Amino acid sequence: MGRSPCCEKAHTNKGAWTKEEDKRLVSYIRAHGEGCWRALPKAAGLLRCGKSCRLRWINYLRPDLKRGNFTEEEDDVIIKLHQILGNKWSLIAGRLPGRTDNEIKNYWNTHIKRKLLARGIDPKTHRPLISGAAANAPSSRRPEDQLAAARSSCSPETRGACHSSDDDDSASAPRHGGIDLNLSISPPRESSLPTSSTTVVEWKLHHRP
């Protein structure tokens, strides 16, 4: 029993999208706009499940996507937002125009996690790793490695992000270049969201468009 499948798996393609499929999806959405994803594949003549179409559009085909490497500034923003929001990738993405939740999630898992660990910061809690842990964990790497890692992520312009999250920098200047980091966020539901004891951030989440 259980839930009915979101689509007829027997008649749907899986795996990488072909150029032809991309073309069909894009031209359909251009003509009709985003709408009922469940019905879209059939209407667009695609042998895909609606979910798959939605994902492909949002993460890859949307015209307003930025693509390309993340800047130090964006790194910084992601780290700060993650400190406040946790793994709410879609909310974080909402603050970074042209970036998608999937992209940010991947970037976090592949780059930023490591970056924080190299700085001796626990990527989950954003607190300094306790000395013991810091001693064995990734940061037990040779000091010169740590230094290199830290340097690579701490350009003079972005030094703001290069100290422990316990420092109360977010309260003083919550702005990073063009990206407004002034998180006046009103919690979606009650106050279940973590308010860092050290970060004075009043937050208001603008719901996504």
Place this chain on the structure above:
DNA sequence: AATATGCGCAACCGCTCCGTG
């Protein structure tokens, strides 16, 4: 030059949320 290993990204899966009847 061939093979092994690691990394990054795109895509899938399953759960939760939310709107509607």
Place this chain on the structure above:
DNA sequence: ACACGGAGCGGTTGCGCATAT
């Protein structure tokens, strides 16, 4: 008030490419 269906989200997987041996 409840049940149902669709959309959205976060976690995870798998493939292809790059680098190391």
